Amino acid sequence: MKSYVMKIDKSNRYLMGVLLIIPMIFLVLGVYGGLMQTLFRAGIIQSDPFMGPDYYKGLTMHGVLNALVFTTFFAVAFGNAVVSYALRMKLNMTWAWVSGILMLVGSALATLMIYIGEATVLYTFYPPLKAHPLFYIGLTLLVVGSWVAFWNWIPLYLKWRRENPGEKTPLSVVGIFTTFIVWQIATIPVAVEILFMLLPWSMGLVNEINAMLARTLFWFFGHPLVYFWLLPAYVMYYSYMPKLAGGKLYSDMAGRLVFMMFIVFSIPVGTHHQYMDPAIGAQWKLLHGFFTFMVALPSLITAFTLAASLEYAGRKRGGKGLFGWMFKLPYFDRDRWLFSYLIAGLVIFIFGGISGIVNASYQLNTAVHNTAWVPGHFHLTVAGPVLLAFMGMSLYLLSRYLNKPVKMKGWALSMPYIWTIGVFIFSWGMMRGGLIGMPRRTNTGPSYANQDSALYQPEWISYIDISVVGGVIMTLSVVIFAVVFFATVFAKQKEGEATLEFPTTEPYHDEDVPWLKNFKPWVIAAIIIIVLAYTPVIIDVLQSTAGGSPPFSPENPAPLR
Amino acid sequence: MDKSEKLALGLSGLLLAAFFLALIYAQVARGIEVPTCITDVEPFTSDTLFQIDENEYELHMITRMWAFEPSSVTLPVGSTVHLYVTSRDIIHGFKIEGKNVNLMAVPQTINYIPVTFNEPGEYFFACHEFCGAAHHLMAGRIIITDNEEDLARADLPGGER
Numbered sequence: 001m002k003s004y005v006m007k008i009d010k011s012n013r014y015l016m017g018v019l020l021i022i023p024m025i026f027l028v029l030g031v032y033g034g035l036m037q038t039l040f041r042a043g044i045i046q047s048d049p050f051m052g053p054d055y056y057k058g059l060t061m062h063g064v065l066n067a068l069v070f071t072t073f074f075a076v077a078f079g080n081a082v083v084s085y086a087l088r089m090k091l092n093m094t095w096a097w098v099s100g101i102l103m104l105v106g107s108a109l110a111t112l113m114i115y116i117g118e119a120t121v122l123y124t125f126y127p128p129l130k131a132h133p134l135f136y137i138g139l140t141l142l143v144v145g146s147w148v149a150f151w152n153w154i155p156l157y158l159k160w161r162r163e164n165p166g167e168k169t170p171l172s173v174v175g176i177f178t179t180f181i182v183w184q185i186a187t188i189p190v191a192v193e194i195l196f197m198l199l200p201w202s203m204g205l206v207n208e209i210n211a212m213l214a215r216t217l218f219w220f221f222g223h224p225l226v227y228f229w230l231l232p233a234y235v236m237y238y239s240y241m242p243k244l245a246g247g248k249l250y251s252d253m254a255g256r257l258v259f260m261m262f263i264v265f266s267i268p269v270g271t272h273h274q275y276m277d278p279a280i281g282a283q284w285k286l287l288h289g290f291f292t293f294m295v296a297l298p299s300l301i302t303a304f305t306l307a308a309s310l311e312y313a314g315r316k317r318g319g320k321g322l323f324g325w326m327f328k329l330p331y332f333d334r335d336r337w338l339f340s341y342l343i344a345g346l347v348i349f350i351f352g353g354i355s356g357i358v359n360a361s362y363q364l365n366t367a368v369h370n371t372a373w374v375p376g377h378f379h380l381t382v383a384g385p386v387l388l389a390f391m392g393m394s395l396y397l398l399s400r401y402l403n404k405p406v407k408m409k410g411w412a413l414s415m416p417y418i419w420t421i422g423v424f425i426f427s428w429g430m431m432r433g434g435l436i437g438m439p440r441r442t443n444t445g446p447s448y449a450n451q452d453s454a455l456y457q458p459e460w461i462s463y464i465d466i467s468v469v470g471g472v473i474m475t476l477s478v479v480i481f482a483v484v485f486f487a488t489v490f491a492k493q494k495e496g497e498a499t500l501e502f503p504t505t506e507p508y509h510d511e512d513v514p515w516l517k518n519f520k521p522w523v524i525a526a527i528i529i530i531v532l533a534y535t536p537v538i539i540d541v542l543q544s545t546a547g548g549s550p551p552f553s554p555e556n557p558a559p560l561r
Numbered sequence: 562m563d564k565s566e567k568l569a570l571g572l573s574g575l576l577l578a579a580f581f582l583a584l585i586y587a588q589v590a591r592g593i594e595v596p597t598c599i600t601d602v603e604p605f606t607s608d609t610l611f612q613i614d615e616n617e618y619e620l621h622m623i624t625r626m627w628a629f630e631p632s633s634v635t636l637p638v639g640s641t642v643h644l645y646v647t648s649r650d651i652i653h654g655f656k657i658e659g660k661n662v663n664l665m666a667v668p669q670t671i672n673y674i675p676v677t678f679n680e681p682g683e684y685f686f687a688c689h690e691f692c693g694a695a696h697h698l699m700a701g702r703i704i705i706t707d708n709e710e711d712l713a714r715a716d717l718p719g720g721e722r
Contacts, residue, residue, distance in 0.1 A: 056691060122691050128651045128668060129693070211652060212667050251566055275595045276654065277665045278646075278672035282597035289584065293577045300573035304566065362584045363593040366663045370654055370689035437658045439689035443697045448687065455700050457685070509563060540598045545669045552651050554693035557626035559650070 006085050008401055008498040011093045016077060016401040019100055020394050023073035024485055026107065027391075030065030031478045033058045038426075038471035042464050043445035054120065055443035056554065061114050063123030067382060069107045071229050072142055074390045075183075076103065076149040078232050079176045081397055083153045085500055086170040087160045092152055099148035106141025109134050120554045122441065124218060125198070127209045130551035130560060133202045136194050143187050150180040168517065171255050172504070175235035178259040179228060181523060182266045185530070186224030193217035201551065207561070208548025212279045213541050219270035220534060227266040227295075229382050233389035234258070236342055237306055243505040244339040245329050247313025252507035254305040256516040258298040263522045265295035268533030275365040279544040284537050285362070291533060292360040299353055306346065312508060337406070337413040338503075341392025344416035348384030348423060355380060355431065370441075372463070373434025376427040383423060383474075388416050391481055399488055403498035407487035411480050418477035426470025433463030593661060599671050602645060610634065619643045624653035624666040626693050629686075629701035635715035638707050641677040654690040657703065665690065678705040 008016075036048040040055045047053040051061060076099060084091050113119040118132035125131060125139075157177065161169070169177075193214050201209045238255040242248055249255065271280055271288040314325025330336045331343065355377040358364055368374060399406045406412060434440070438460045442448070448457040449464050515521070550559040562570070587593045608630040611619040616639050623630040624646065636642065648666040656663040657676070664672045678684070688699035706712065 054694075056694070056696070059691075126652050126690075129691075210669070212670050215652070215667065251562065253562060254566060274665075276663045276672075278596060278667055278670040279598055282595050285595055285597075286584070286588075290581060293581050296577055297573055300576070301570060304569035304573070308565070357580065361580065363587050363595055363661070364584075366593075366595065366656075366661050369656065369663045370665075371656060437656055437685070437687070439656075439687050441691040441696075442687065442689065445697075447697045447700075455687075455698070509566075511562070544598050544600045544671075546604050547669050549651075549668045552626070552693070557650060557693075 003501060003504070004085070004088060006088070006500045008403075008500055011097075012084075012091070013401050013403075013498055015093065015096055015100055016080065016397060018104070019073055019077035019080070020398045020401070021489060022104065023070045023077075023107075024394060024482070026065045026073075026111070027070040028478065028482050030062050030070065031475060033062035034066070035471050035475040037062060038468045041442075041444045041449065042468045043449045044468070046445065051115075052117075054117065055445075056122070056441075057114065057117055057120045059441065060120050060122050061111070064110060064114060066387075067123055067229075068139070069111070069142065071382070071386065071390065072146050073103060073107075074394060075179060075228065075232050076100070076146050077397065078235075078390075078393060079149060079153065079180065081401075081500060082172045082176050082235065082502070083156060085502055086173045086504075087156055089156045089160065091156070095148055095152040099145045099152065102141050102145030102148060104145075106138045106143075106145060109138030109141065111138075113138065124222070126218065127198060127201065127211050127214050128549035128552045128559075129554055130202050131198075133199055136199050136202060140191070140194055140199075143191065146180075147184065147187070150184060153177075153180075168252075168256075168512070170239075170504075171249075171252060172235050172239040172502070174256060174259050175231060175238065177519065178262055179231035179235070181263055181519065182224050182231070183228045185526065186221045186228070186267050189217040190221035193221075204561070208550055210541075210545055210547075211549050212277075212545045213538075215277070216271070216274065216280070216537060216541050219273045220267075221270070222273060223270045224266045226381070227262055229386045231259075231262060232393075233342075233345065233385045234302065236389050236393060237302070237346065239505055240503045241306065241339065241342045241505070242309040242313060243503040244336050244342070245310055245313035246317055247309055247505075248508040249505045250305050250308035250312060250507075251509045251511075253509070253511045253513050253516065254301055256513065258301050258305075260516060260519075260522045261298040262295065263519070264526045264529060265291050265298075267526060268529045269295060269360075270534075271537055272360050272365070275362060276369045279541050280537055281540050284533070284540065287533055288537075289360060289362045291529070293357075296353070296357060296360070303350075303353075309505075309508070310343075332413060334409040334413060337409050338392050338396055340413050340416045341388045344420045345385030345388040348380050348388075348420055351424075351427070352377065352380030352384050368434055370439060371434030372430040372438040372440050372467075375440050376430030376434060379423055379427050379430070384420075388419060392416070395481075395485055395488065397500075398485065400500045401498060402489070403494050403496075404488055404491040405494060406484070407491050408484045412484045415477045415481045415484070418480065419474055422470050422473030422475075422477060424470070426467050426474060429463045429466030429470060433460055433467070436460070436463075438463060594674070596664060596672050596674055599645075599673050602671050602673070604669075604671065605645070605647065606649070613643075617641045617643070620645065622646045622666075623649055624655075624688070624699075625649040626651065627688070627695040627699040629655070629688075629699065632701040633704065634702075635704040635706060635711055636678065637712055638681050638705055639677075639679055640705065641675060642703075643675050644673065646672045651692050652690050653688050653692050653699070655686040655688055655701070658685045660684060678703070681705050681707055
């Protein structure tokens, strides 16, 4: 594979500047919220200087900005870059801008509604808690904007296939398309929930809502959302990390197989978030549990392929013996600073993955459901490999598109390791606390962590305090990142044209596998399995719910109408 | 795919199969269940404790912003409780400390799990789904005792309301 350098035109440069810089501001705001939550829960503060005294308002902001807004923006920005680079084609800039503007307007609306206290519903927005209609409209615009971005790539892909008959699509493009195929399918149920249920009910056009159905549609979307976060990181792991490490991808076929398996098994798994729910037959929950184990398989394959690729790199760099190669990887190489973001994320993900399998394990979920274990777990996934890969790549793309040098590379390089220490401490506190019953989404400060309260739970205190220590370290590393990122934004432009080059990896084993060349059979298989897995669930929910619910405000036990 | 890849794939598959079989074993051989779809129980709007056999009780529990009804139940050691839960307003949930009980309470539905208490003690539970401004004050407990006085005061079946 010859390396290719893509020239960047002005419109592309401005668009990507917007798509990378604005979500970084949202992310930093969200991280600030995260720090405040750990302090609230330990009873150290009773009010947050920016968001006010309402813990749950801040928590909503944290979840929406970090898990929904930042991730969606990044996936679109990264997709724009990867598709145009790897296919060597120009994006249609009109639609790329339309997509960006829709996402911006949507995010701004949703954020504003949360800020003025009209949408304190957390990022899962379960009815019958009601948010302002503009909150739901904002989220819809964010999602529609990401759809437009995807639709903008499809003609390029089809053209490339026509012009390169019989050739393998670049693996990075397969990964990006997998991400957005999963996203396109999975956002349909949440679109139905928002457009046909939440929005008319929130506007007062209908009086009641089926809370159980809405919740089920949310999780129909809510778990594939996790893979929408994870898959762009997988693209970097497969396509760029081995090259950064100085090696090759152990198996190209494994990468393609992994992505196709994600298309098939990412979606029919949502009720594993609802094991403890009423109104869904236990046998269907078990079926979703089975598919969840199936979707763990591509991640186990990935663990092998990436370890083998890194071993190859380490040995090429002179590593000897069974483990010697591990010490030869470029953990602290300033010129390959991006490697540190990827490797640190991978290490965190070992624990994220294991705790995820615990969550998926049907009855075992009884021990952890809605306890602090769960945020402990997902800070090892979405706030581990996903966050670090997204931050690292944001900085990488920013410097290329704006044609500016990355500033303070030493700090940029150390940030992921500091984050890793912080998130391990934080998650350990949360998970241990969760195992002895500490609930998630709960402001323990005034009650369970308060010595003067009748509800005081002394055995939870040390775990709550540990999460503060972790949270402070995590915040510190994000501050370091923000300084590096904005120092790069305001750095002096380099001489010459802006260009983009990805460190694209060559395969070590390269097989030509016809059945992995086309998305179509995999998408059809996915749709069949989704219909089989979700039809009985929806029927159960409809048959066992007795009517609907009026809207409620979080402030008052009496219904709003 | 080379030999080592096939081996890794096979071992991964076996590992997951073993995990999944463990779940089936826990359900079939040990009888550990998760809540299922209930259609044969009439919706209820007030909390009640029924004694259905010598050591067997049926508890209809209501969750609301921001309390469990009943918030405290006293029962003798060895009691089996058939726990039915619904919500009067929005979504709530709880996990009983030290027990395999973890339930979501969703309005317009009924959730159910049976549980047996063989050890005396106070079994604490806190609302674990965000339910508004005073969510963190919503908690309850089940008191399991052999003390005749405590049980007499609890005035079974009916418990403390």
